[in-house]
Amino acid sequence: MQVKPKTPRGVWALRAVTIAITVIVILVVGTVAYSAYEDYTAVRAELAGGSNQAVGRAVLNGDSEAISINITIPNNGLYTLNVTLSCTYPTSNVVCTPAHVSVPAGGQGVLRFEMNVADLTQFESSAVHSVNGTVAIAMPPFASVSVQTDFGGFVKTGGSG
Numbered sequence: 001m002q003v004k005p006k007t008p009r010g011v012w013a014l015r016a017v018t019i020a021i022t023v024i025v026i027l028v029v030g031t032v033a034y035s036a037y038e039d040y041t042a043v044r045a046e047l048a049g050g051s052n053q054a055v056g057r058a059v060l061n062g063d064s065e066a067i068s069i070n071i072t073i074p075n076n077g078l079y080t081l082n083v084t085l086s087c088t089y090p091t092s093n094v095v096c097t098p099a100h101v102s103v104p105a106g107g108q109g110v111l112r113f114e115m116n117v118a119d120l121t122q123f124e125s126s127a128v129h130s131v132n133g134t135v136a137i138a139m140p141p142f143a144s145v146s147v148q149t150d151f152g153g154f155v156k157t158g159g160s161g
Contacts, residue, residue, distance in 0.1 A: 032142045035077030039139070042074040067115045075103040079139045085113045087133035093118050096133070
């Protein structure tokens with residue numbers, strides 16, 4: 001009769017550690033995915049006409065314009081949600097105040113974004129000027145997404161130029 005050799009204790013310990021790490025990784029990935037899904041659906045619902053709709057306002061004052069947007073960001077997920085909105089433009093004619101909000105799990109925050117166009121007459125020299133921006137969303141330390149976008153433009157509609 002052949003005796004089966006005993007497995008060393010170190011091998012059993014390594015197997016136990018491997019199983020524990022695997023379970024922890026599955027739990028973390030699952031909770032991050034769940035939190036991201038909940039945050040996405042809540043923010044999408046609010047921007048599509050939920051109870052806390054985005055409030056935008058544009059004020060024209062002579063040749064200048066001030067634009068402000070207030071967006072209520074709900075966080076139905078399990079982790080803190082950070083949202084940043086900023087813009088860039090090749091001249092100093094358009095100034096944006098970067099907006100940032102950190103929303104704790106289960107809470108709400110308001111993102112306040114402001115953009116000022118100092119001289120609208122500068123846009124008469126060309127057909128279209130656009131404002132480029134960045135939207136960054138993060139669930140630290142797990143995930144972060146940054147998207148470059150065009151916030152819109154000022155279009156020359158008539159007159160001599």
